[in-house]
Amino acid sequence: MTGDAVLGRLLALCAQTAGADRTPPDAGPETPLREGGFWLDSVALLELLHELGTTALHVTHDRD
DSSP states (O other): OOHHHHHHHHHHHHHHHHOGGGSOTTOOTTOOSSTTTTOOOHHHHHHHHHHHHHHHHHHHHHHO
16 A cells, blocks of 8 residues: 555544544544544544554455
């Protein structure tokens, strides 16, 4: 995956975890995960980390 693809996937996971109500319309690489950004609370941050770990395993497995 290229850097742009990784960033795109990360932003998509953030938006999916936060939901439409807590995702800013102009979300980008500088958007905070908490206040003023995606508004992820501690549980949502753990969910995001879980999704990132799952995604990383799939990417690593696909390269083998």
